[in-house]
Amino acid sequence: MRHLRVPNKSVQAIIVLLKDNGLLSQEMRIFPDTDGEHRLIPLSENTPPILPSYLSQYEEVSKQGIHEERSTADWWAHLSSMVGEDTVSAHGDNWPSNHEFIGDIMIVRINEEVSSYRKEIASSKMASHPNVRIVMEDRGVQGKFRIRDLTPIAHRKNSEIVTGNIPGGSYDTRVMVRESGKSILCDPTKAYFSTKLQTERLETINLARELKELLGRPIRVCDPFCGVGPVLAKMVSEDDLASDVLATDLNPDAIEMLFDNLRRWDGRRYPKEPSPVERIYPDRIIGVADASVLSEIPGIANSWDLVIVNLPHRTIEMLPKLIPLLDMSSPSMVRGRVVVAESDIEDANRRIMTILPPLLPGYPSVELKVKRDYSSTLRLCSFEAWIAPLE
Ligand SMILES: C[S@@+](CC[C@H](N)C(=O)[O-])C[C@H]1O[C@@H](n2cnc3c(N)ncnc32)[C@H](O)[C@@H]1O
Incomplete structure (x- = not known):
């Protein structure tokens, strides 16, 4: 994932600048670089391949991103409010705390044991990740083309979260993903990615x-x-x-x-x-x-x-x-x-x-x-x- 390497003393100013320009990742966390003198700020997918001139004095580095724990905490809070704390603790590790982002699509595997809470899981994921457009359930790759078996379980329509039976054609699964400064067009429902x-x-x-x-x-x-x-x-x-x-x-x-x-x-x-x-x-x-x-x-x-x-x-x-x-x-x-x-x-x-x-x-x-x-x-x-x- 693309990060901007910024001296510790400039971090606050750069966060404001990135936020104002929609270039700060909402999903990933800012973390210290190994030298202790810089921080790595995760860049959003909207960041152009060549950094704008106001950022060009900073080095761009590609590093594994770290998920923002606030979103994780939010997801548990939303889930608890929907299914109750007792149900959350009863199913422990069976809840899908992990997911994958492909652009603004979130892909999540749902364990059989909690599958009856599919709608609540999808709503909580969406509520805790405001940039996600669709949540799709992943039932694994299949067939000779190795395409994932994906079913939409929630999508955002005019800022409302819609769950349940989502008719095909009401959402677009083609997305651009940013990687190493390049945009990759993919559609996880049509080809492996x-x-x-x-x-x-x-x-x-x-x-x-x-x-x-x-x-x-x-x-x-x-x-x-x-x-x-x-x-x-x-x-x-x-x-x-x-x-x-x-x-x-x-x-x-x-x-x-x-x-x-x-x-x-x-x-x-x-x-x-x-x-x-x-x-x-x-x-x-x-x-x-x-x-x-x-x-x-x-x-x-x-x-x-x-x-x-x-x-x-x-x-x-x-x-x-x-x-x-x-x-x-x-x-x-x-x-x-x-x-x-x-x-x-x-x-x-x-x-x-x-x-x-x-x-x-x-x-x-x-x-x-x-x-x-x-x-x-x-x-x-x-x-x-x-x-x-x-x-
Ligand atoms: C695991 S995916 C890897 C795709 C890509 N290299 C990537 O990393 O995203 C394997 C790919 O091999 C293709 N494939 C399967 N059998 C094949 C064959 N006999 N000849 C050519 N491609 C094949 C599938 O359609 C699929 O796109």
Whole structure:
């Protein structure tokens, strides 16, 4: 999340300035920087990519945001007033104290045990987060496009909170999300997108920078499960990081939004409608495609320095079909995410190593790093593999 790093003595004045201009985040907290002499002020999604001149003397930093506890306290207070304190304490940890924001949409998972209080939960969330436009219940990702099963449970209509049966068409689920100074168009009801992967994406960018350093030139990036393209936002915007980009996905809706995003990030024209993969510019291959047959398309195999594999349930199964995408004449990298049982992590490391070509000497071996729990037994992990060129 974007923060402004401000000396402690100037914090009050800057808060007033940001508030007046609608640039102060309502949801996140101001917190001290590690040096003890500065504070990090969370910026709202309205903050333009280039800071206004009255803020330009301050450094902008990207840091994990911390939720404003006042909103959390408010949510418990609203909930208690609706269902009663006894009911709140009877269900303890089953209440959804966490949620995810995608723009002004709040996404919340509701435990079966408290599902009969769906309306009260939605109203309390809305009342404690005045900037939220819709609350949607998340029943998990599903299907080959990995889209969340989302149901609207509350929305704001002329500043009234409406719960219950919300007719489709009475709300818009397309939103712009700000990340690393870029606007990402997404629609969580039509294509996969998660704001929680921001740190993962920043790690991928750092790895891309390392690969660029090693190769001594901008890299060619292949993102065959690109969704609406969040990792490309920074990749195509950073000077001399990526020369060529392939971005494909099986989901036409994701590609339609990717075109919209690329138009803004790249400053070039892209088709309005989703279309099968094609070379749209000499350095841009974009469109709908099944990653498992991508390398069979003329001109696509043996061409990429970095291949990103973001289909965590099927990464290991897909890997053999993706290896031919790598340009094996110089060092290259595979960056992937895998869902695996905690007890199978070592085995998964070994399986990945047997599928991949030999690794680059002097670089770390493949090691799945646990990023978070996926369920009580499964873990969501990521890895990077530095691949040696063929002799
Ligand atoms: C977990 S999502 C990741 C999307 C995106 N990279 C992101 O981080 O937001 C996986 C994506 O893979 C796409 N997908 C699933 N199977 C595919 C296939 N065989 N070929 C290409 N894309 C596929 C889905 O439509 C989905 O957008």
